[in-house]
Structure formats: C-alpha cells, structure tokens
Amino acid sequence: MKIAFIGLGNMGGPMALNLHKAGHEVQAFDLSQPACAKLAADGVAIAASATAAAQGAEAIITMLPASQHVEALFLGSNGQPGLLANIAKGALVIDSSTIAAATSQKVAKAAEASGIDFIDAPVSGGTGGAIAGTLTFMVGGSTAQLERARPLLEKMGANIFHAGAVGAGQTAKICNNMLLGILMVGTSEAIALGVANGLDPKVLSEIMRRSSGGNWALEKYNPYPGVQDNVPSSKGYAGGFGTDLMLKDLGLAQENAAAVKAATPLGGLARNLYATHSLSGHGALDFSSIIKILQKP
Numbered sequence: 335m336k337i338a339f340i341g342l343g344n345m346g347g348p349m350a351l352n353l354h355k356a357g358h359e360v361q362a363f364d365l366s367q368p369a370c371a372k373l374a375a376d377g378v379a380i381a382a383s384a385t386a387a388a389q390g391a392e393a394i395i396t397m398l399p400a401s402q403h404v405e406a407l408f409l410g411s412n413g414q415p416g417l418l419a420n421i422a423k424g425a426l427v428i429d430s431s432t433i434a435a436a437t438s439q440k441v442a443k444a445a446e447a448s449g450i451d452f453i454d455a456p457v458s459g460g461t462g463g464a465i466a467g468t469l470t471f472m473v474g475g476s477t478a479q480l481e482r483a484r485p486l487l488e489k490m491g492a493n494i495f496h497a498g499a500v501g502a503g504q505t506a507k508i509c510n511n512m513l514l515g516i517l518m519v520g521t522s523e524a525i526a527l528g529v530a531n532g533l534d535p536k537v538l539s540e541i542m543r544r545s546s547g548g549n550w551a552l553e554k555y556n557p558y559p560g561v562q563d564n565v566p567s568s569k570g571y572a573g574g575f576g577t578d579l580m581l582k583d584l585g586l587a588q589e590n591a592a593a594v595k596a597a598t599p600l601g602g603l604a605r606n607l608y609a610t611h612s613l614s615g616h617g618a619l620d621f622s623s624i625i626k627i628l629q630k631p
C-alpha cells in the first residue's frame with residue numbers, strides 16, 4: 335500500500351520503518367532534517383514536504399507532538415490550506431499522536447466533509463514497543479474504519495483496541511498516561527527513599543517487583559540509572575518519552591477532568607511535579623528523570 339508517514343521522532347521513526355520492512359511503499363516526512371536522515375539511512379523514501387508525501391497515498395499516518403501540530407497540519411494555519419485539501423478522496427488518515435479528543439473530533443469532521451476517513455489511534459508501549467512492533471493501539475472511529483486500518487496497525491503493534499467513536503482512543507490514552515505519570519513519581523519516590531537509607535536500587539527494585547509494589551514503571555522502565563539496560567535512565571535519560579510530552583498528557587487529563595467534573599487529585603499533583611521538573615530545564619529529558627527532583631543532586 336502507498337503510505338504517507340508524517341512525524342519521524344522517537345516513535346514515528348521506528349513505526350514508519352516497520353511499515354517499510356513489511357513491504358509497504360512508504361513516503362516519509364518530518365520537519366527535522368536529522369529525523370529524515372536517520373530514516374533515509376534505513377532505506378525509507380523521504381518526501382520533500384507533507385503534501386508531497388500525501389500525493390496519491392491511500393493511507394496517511396501522523397505521529398506528531400501535540401494537538402496544535404495535528405490541527406495545523408490537517409486544517410491549515412496562517413491562511414495556508416491544510417493537508418486535507420491535498421489528500422485523495424477515499425483515503426484513510428490514522429493519527430497516532432496523543433492529542434485532545436476534541437481536536438481529533440474536529441479534524442475527523444472536516445475529513446468526513448472531504449470524503450476522507452479519519453481515526454484517532456494513539457499508542458502505548460514506548461519507544462521499545464515502537465521498535466519491536468508491539469505497540470498497543472487505542473482506536474477511536476467506526477468499526478469499518480478500524481477494520482480498514484487494522485492491517486497497517488498490525489504491522490506496528492501487538493494489541494489493537496476499539497475504544498469507541500472518534501476521540502475515544504485519546505480519552506483512553508490520557509487515562510492510561512495519567513496513571514503512568516503517577517506510577518513513575520511513586521516508583522521514583524520509593525527507590526529514592528530506599529537509596530537514601532543505603533539500599534542497593536537493584537535489590538530494592540527486585541524486592542518491590544516481586545511484592546505488591548510491582549508496576550510497569552518499576553519493571554519495564556526503571557527510573558534509577560543502572561538498574562536496567564536499554565532504558566532511558568541508563569542512557570542519561572535521552573530518547574524515550576519526553577518530560578514535556580508527559581506534562582502535555584497530564585494537562586490533557588486535567589482539562590478533561592474539569593470538563594466532566596471528575597476528581598483526579600493525584601493526576602493534578604503529578605502534572606505539577608512534571609511542570610516543576612520541566613521549569614528546571616529538564617523538559618527534553620525522558621519523563622523517568624522525574625526521580626531527579628526526589629534525589630540529592
């Protein structure tokens with residue numbers, strides 16, 4: 335299938351590569367030259383612009399940072415037309431970025447008016463899952479649209495869930511990430527307390543992993559450097575899932591909670607902790623670096 339893939343960052347790069355490896359004709363694009371160069375080195379064709387990538391594509395997949403990037407790309411900005419004007423009628427758009435459900439719904443409505451299918455399909459599983467092709471997709475859209483997307487999603491992920499109508503994938507995603515943000519702070523707090531008492535972080539992590547404190551942040555994404563190989567904490571908190579992206583997701587969760595009058599006290603606290611961390615200049619580091627605010631420098 336002819337696919338346009340736009341947004342080749344920590345997640346989009348390996349996702350586009352998996353589609354290329356599966357034999358699809360991928361035309362990729364990113365505003366960042368280094369991101370394009372990295373994928374070109376793996377043999378993926380790079381287009382000169384998002385519009386060029388979308389030319390004649392049957393499916394357009396986006397993996398962009400936040401709501402404003404998705405809205406500006408598809409609907410246009412500063413008087414310039416958006417990408418929807420350049421996508422063939424009948425094409426399928428899969429947006430895997432984590433954005434506001436309301437933005438997904440707005441873009442889906444405009445797409446529908448142009449005869450284009452649009453689904454939200456945010457992911458979980460981190461960069462490791464993107465590379466391994468084992469991501470979890472949370473899809474918002476009709477059953478028919480999901481079935482259209484499924485063969486492509488299966489090349490990038492291992493679990494595909496239909497959360498509901500368009501926007502529902504985003505709602506599921508921010509519930510998950512609110513929990514993840516809280517778990518990472520709690521895990522960091524517990525390890526920092528143990529280390530302050532002279533415990534070995536590896537031994538403590540193993541004890542908690544096999545006890546009632548076990549959780550994904552502790553087991554798969556340990557925030558303490560050196561406890562696990564191949565996680566951001568053991569690579570200077572480079573790559574992975576940026577603190578500013580976690581801050582964005584916790585902000586989306588708070589906006590949503592306010593709209594439906596839900597009580598999310600720990601989500602609110604976690605958002606403020608990541609905001610403090612970002613204000614100290616750590617926004618670009620992986621979110622597991624939140625442990626820094628709980629440790630002696």
Ligand code: NAD
Pocket residue numbers: 340341342343344345346363364365366369384397398399400403407430431432433457458459460461574575576579583
């Ligand atoms: P990233 O910052 O590494 O990559 C985003 C890329 O989008 C960048 O390379 C940037 O240059 C590009 N970009 C921005 N605007 C563009 C435009 N108009 N046209 C073309 N390219 C554009 O971010 P990421 O970690 O890959 O995350 C992408 C999305 O996936 C975010 O919404 C994030 O919340 C979500 N997510 C990330 C992870 C993770 O572990 N990193 C996990 C699940 C979900």
